[in-house]
Amino acid sequence: MLSPLLLLCNITFAQKTSSLSMGSRQVKESANYGLVYTGPMLYYGLAWERNVQGKQLNYGFDLGTGVLFSRGAPALNFSIKPIDLALRYEGSGILSGLWIGPALRGTYEYALYPEMQAGFDYWFTRLSLGISTLYDQDLSSERLRCKGFISLLDMVSRQPAERGPHFYDLGPGHALKHLNSGLTPGFWSRSFSAEFQLAWRRRPDSRCTLAYALSYAGYYEEPRYALLQHTLRLMFNKHDDAKP
Numbered sequence: 001m002l003s004p005l006l007l008l009c010n011i012t013f014a015q016k017t018s019s020l021s022m023g024s025r026q027v028k029e030s031a032n033y034g035l036v037y038t039g040p041m042l043y044y045g046l047a048w049e050r051n052v053q054g055k056q057l058n059y060g061f062d063l064g065t066g067v068l069f070s071r072g073a074p075a076l077n078f079s080i081k082p083i084d085l086a087l088r089y090e091g092s093g094i095l096s097g098l099w100i101g102p103a104l105r106g107t108y109e110y111a112l113y114p115e116m117q118a119g120f121d122y123w124f125t126r127l128s129l130g131i132s133t134l135y136d137q138d139l140s141s142e143r144l145r146c147k148g149f150i151s152l153l154d155m156v157s158r159q160p161a162e163r164g165p166h167f168y169d170l171g172p173g174h175a176l177k178h179l180n181s182g183l184t185p186g187f188w189s190r191s192f193s194a195e196f197q198l199a200w201r202r203r204p205d206s207r208c209t210l211a212y213a214l215s216y217a218g219y220y221e222e223p224r225y226a227l228l229q230h231t232l233r234l235m236f237n238k239h240d241d242a243k244p
Contacts (some may be wrong), residue, residue: 012031015061016238017209019045023231025068025077029122030103031159031223032113037075039068041229047084056099056134073115080108085131086149103132103149108179109217125157126217127180128193145199145209154191155183161222176214184239186219193217199235209235 021043026108028036045062083106088099128151137144157179188238199211211233219225 012047015049016236017047017049019043019047019052019062019233019234021045021062021064021213021231021233023064023066023229025066025227025229027068027075027077027111028226029111029223030225031122031161032116035070035073035116037068037070039066039075039077039233040112041066041077041079043079043231043233045081045233054090056086056088056090056101058084058086058088058132073113076112076114078095078108078110080110082106082108083127088132088134096171097135097137099134103129103130105130105149105151105193107217110175110179112187120159120163121175121178123157123175123179124219124227126151126191126193127155127183129153130193141203143201143203143206145177145197145201147195147197147199149193149195151191151193152187154186154193156186156191156219157181157183158219158223158225167208191217191219197233199233207237209233 023041023043024038025041025144026036026038028034038074041064045060045065047058047060050057060080060136061084066077068075068077071150083104085105086101086103091098091100105128107128111122113122130149130151130153133166134149135146137146159178193216195213195215197211197213199209201209213231213233215225215227215231217225217227
């Protein structure tokens with residue numbers, strides 16, 4: 001799906017960014033007695049960026065895992081974002097410096113509750129079409145970058161609200177099947193996700209960037225789901241100066 005799009009764009013990316021992140025995650029899963037689980041998440045990500053004639057193309061992905069707890073009971077969390085694609089257009093006039101455009105994100109959230117729900121897995125898959133924004137502000141020799149994302153339409157997969165207690169379905173094969181099963185559309189009344197990130201560089205051409213991100217995702221039908229996360233990211237930027 002992604003490769004043909006990049007080939008059609010015929011673009012060589014000029015900046016590559018790798019990142020290491022630590023997040024503080026809070027998850028409430030109504031199907032697991034409505035308990036709130038909190039704990040750390042660790043991530044590794046890659047992203048590419050290219051500006052061409054007033055347009056900016058971004059593609060990235062990241063992988064994360066962590067262990068959350070509620071009343072001493074653990075939850076194994078896995079987060080995969082294989083698609084984070086945005087095509088932004090440069091604003092003019094009073095919107096000068098602002099980049100805005102459509103974005104597509106694919107996110108898999110997968111959890112296991114070995115003490116509370118030993119025989120079942122839990123998931124929240126989102127393929128989100130939304131709006132992405134970016135704004136750079138130079139302050140003396142430093143640079144601040146604000147990025148935002150808001151979903152407008154989600155294709156969503158969730159585990160069933162009711163499952164038979166005598167038929168367990170754990171394992172890698174079941175996980176792959178479940179994460180991509182029964183995708184159905186949902187607007188804000190059913191599913192919503194958003195993220196805001198503030199990044200700081202000591203110099204505009206610095207190789208290192210420090211960022212803070214606040215993200216939220218919710219599913220408002222049974223089984224209800226809510227995720228809130230604070231994340232600190234250390235990003236390493238590599239510019240390909242040989243490319244136009």
